[in-house]
Amino acid sequence: MEKYLNSTGLTYFWNRLKNYFVKQESGKGLSTNDYTTAEKSKLSGVASGAQVNIIEQVKVNGNAITPSSKAVNITVPTKVSALNNDSGFQTASQVSSSIAAALSGVTSISFQIVDKLPTTGTNGVFYLVSDKHSDSSDAYDEYVWISATSKFEKIGNTDVDLSGYIKQSDITAITTAEIDTIAV
Template structure:
């Protein structure tokens, strides 16, 4: 009897296929086997990268909110806010926080108009109070006009004190008088006629030493005095 021939039936064929599936990888187009030995642990790491690291889209979104650097400037932590900016914008240029609320002149409040106070300063004497009773030009002129004026009167005979006037200089001609010394002057003083002066020099120098009466000390006399 000859050698017995064996063949795979349906059950055997399925067995072989299951075994082959466990040993081989299903072939796919444009793919081949690799020697990098990519393991499930590597796959887990890749999955973690996807969930942990930012994507290009994330980076683009985040960078859109950045602040560009400017030379000489840095970020501040003073937290400057929009209300603060609006408050500053409402302050007039040159404004000062030390605002004077009231202006007084001699204790009287002055009105403020257009942020200004107009303090009126007198420019005329008539606007001031004359508490010292200073005389005006017209008052002085009137007083002078009413006051007695000093006058001169040339007479040949000096009048008696009872008939003489207080504001008159009586000029009596000198006998033998010369030009420049022709008259003597008199006035009524304390009820009597007093001579007030002449143009002549009337100083008595008879008792004065003259130049001729004085002699200089000689050198020999000085030597004798200084021994």
């Protein structure tokens, strides 16, 4: 049986956990001086506004730029059209054209129940291959032929396997005695 932490257990655990930490003293950020007098003196000697780690050179894509003041402004493209499309991403109109071209040869849709997929298919035909599914109203796997790739594409079934999930009836709240065992 799995355990979960409910509000009673969480309150109890929180109160136990607080005993492991030092309480903050009123008016102090730290309850002790954890750094040495020498370090404190060194820090006191740093001039107000001192800059130790100053950037000495700024580059954009490997090209050095020379700041005209203490500020550097690097222009970053905010539109895809300003970038090099080296991956061949498609625009909305290109996607629409591709879909229209793919559907242009389909003049009707039909469904064929087959024992197995044929070597090649026909555009506009849904091939239904018998398969046993968890849902009794879903008796087939559906495939369509994609002529551009010369392959079948499986377009669906409704199987869902929830066997690896925990059920509410399989869990109980952790007890304070169990928290005591963990918090030792």
